[in-house]
Amino acid sequence: SRDDGKPWRVLVTGGSGLVGMSLQRVVKEMGGAKEGEQWKFLSSKDANLLNLEDTRKVFEKFQPTHVIHLAAMVGGLFMNMRRNLDFLRNNLTINDNVLLAAHEVGVTKVVSCLSTCIFPHEVTYPIDESKIQLGPPHASNYGYSYAKRMIVVLNQGYYEQYGRRYTAVIPTNVFGPHDNFSLEDGHVLPGLVHKAYLAKRDKTPLEVLGSGTPKRQFIYSVDLARLILWSMRDYEEIDPIILCGDDESEVSIKEAAEAVMKATDYDGEMVFDKSKADGVFKKTASNAKLRKYLPDFKFTPFHQALKETCDWFSANYESSRK
Numbered sequence: 001s002r003d004d005g006k007p008w009r010v011l012v013t014g015g016s017g018l019v020g021m022s023l024q025r026v027v028k029e030m031g032g033a034k035e036g037e038q039w040k041f042l043s044s045k046d047a048n049l050l051n052l053e054d055t056r057k058v059f060e061k062f063q064p065t066h067v068i069h070l071a072a073m074v075g076g077l078f079m080n081m082r083r084n085l086d087f088l089r090n091n092l093t094i095n096d097n098v099l100l101a102a103h104e105v106g107v108t109k110v111v112s113c114l115s116t117c118i119f120p121h122e123v124t125y126p127i128d129e130s131k132i133q134l135g136p137p138h139a140s141n142y143g144y145s146y147a148k149r150m151i152v153v154l155n156q157g158y159y160e161q162y163g164r165r166y167t168a169v170i171p172t173n174v175f176g177p178h179d180n181f182s183l184e185d186g187h188v189l190p191g192l193v194h195k196a197y198l199a200k201r202d203k204t205p206l207e208v209l210g211s212g213t214p215k216r217q218f219i220y221s222v223d224l225a226r227l228i229l230w231s232m233r234d235y236e237e238i239d240p241i242i243l244c245g246d247d248e249s250e251v252s253i254k255e256a257a258e259a260v261m262k263a264t265d266y267d268g269e270m271v272f273d274k275s276k277a278d279g280v281f282k283k284t285a286s287n288a289k290l291r292k293y294l295p296d297f298k299f300t301p302f303h304q305a306l307k308e309t310c311d312w313f314s315a316n317y318e319s320s321r322k
């Protein structure tokens with residue numbers, strides 16, 4: 001083990017993605033790093049984590065003491081439905097390679113990232129940390145879900161067999177700057193941000209898919225980054241922890257769309273395409289465990305976080321992922 005009191009060397013996989021870019025901001029601009037600490041943020045250009053030898057090389061070179069593992073094959077509902085096998089195999093491989101390489105160079109702590117969408121389809125709400133393996137995930141994204149669930153099993157194995165403190169966090173839907181704002185392959189909120197931008201530009205109505213009534217919980221990528229940093233420094237359990245806001249973080253798609261219109265400063269019309277599927281009505285997650293550890297953590301108000309995201313998207317429209 002390399003926990004010898006020396007300054008930490010933190011390796012972040014997926015450092016160029018939505019969550020990774022916020023973590024860079026929190027570490028580099030918001031005082032998140034401690035004196036003497038070395039941070040390295042990887043993208044797929046530094047190492048293809050699907051390849052074990054590439055993965056080992058980057059770990060052997062940097063010699064991390066701590067790892068934040070964010071890299072994954074990520075996509076919206078429709079891409080998941082088309083490519084469940086790819087999501088399963090690629091994510092299983094990436095996760096197995098990263099945890100093995102971390103173990104081999106003596107990394108003391110790894111924080112990996114799960115997602116609340118991996119929970120059983122048939123489950124009693126609110127979901128909490130004890131319910132991950134209580135039944136099969138929704139058929140639409142079983143590949144991504146089972147691969148993520150295996151991180152929990154791997155972490156347990158590395159602890160039982162080698163005493164490693166490898167753990168995981170479980171965020172709800174994440175949004176923020178540097179998201180994938182694709183209208184086809186992205187998540188619901190960045191899709192709405194993009195649509196509202198176009199609606200304002202072209203003076204057309206904002207079209208929302210479905211009835212607008214389903215409810216979802218969103219977490220701002222900057223808040224998530226601060227919480228991931230906390231979990232790396234202070235969360236000692238091997239069992240995962242759900243990271244999401246309090247009850248008011250759960251909003252209907254209609255409320256989210258209205259908030260996006262407001263943040264885009266567009267007072268045009270909003271129409272609902274009710275012929276499109278709604279998905280699960282709500283999938284409330286409990287943040288009771290998080291609140292037990294951090295009763296005073298302040299989440300960025302939804303409207304403010306959305307405003308920052310919409311402003312970023314419009315300032316970076318040309319170069320953004322979409």
Ligand code: NDP
Pocket residue numbers: 013014015016017018019020042043044045047048049050069070071072073074094113114115116171172173174175178179180187
């Ligand atoms: P992004 O799609 O924004 O970023 C994915 C990151 O993984 C990128 O840095 C990408 O590198 C890297 N990556 C992908 N494949 C490989 C590979 N083969 N080798 C090396 N690096 C690779 O994802 P997010 O930031 O949204 O997600 C981060 C984590 O959070 C993931 O584990 C995801 O499952 C989880 N999560 C995300 C949620 C969300 O709403 N977005 C919700 C809940 C959990 P490159 O930039 O070079 O392509």
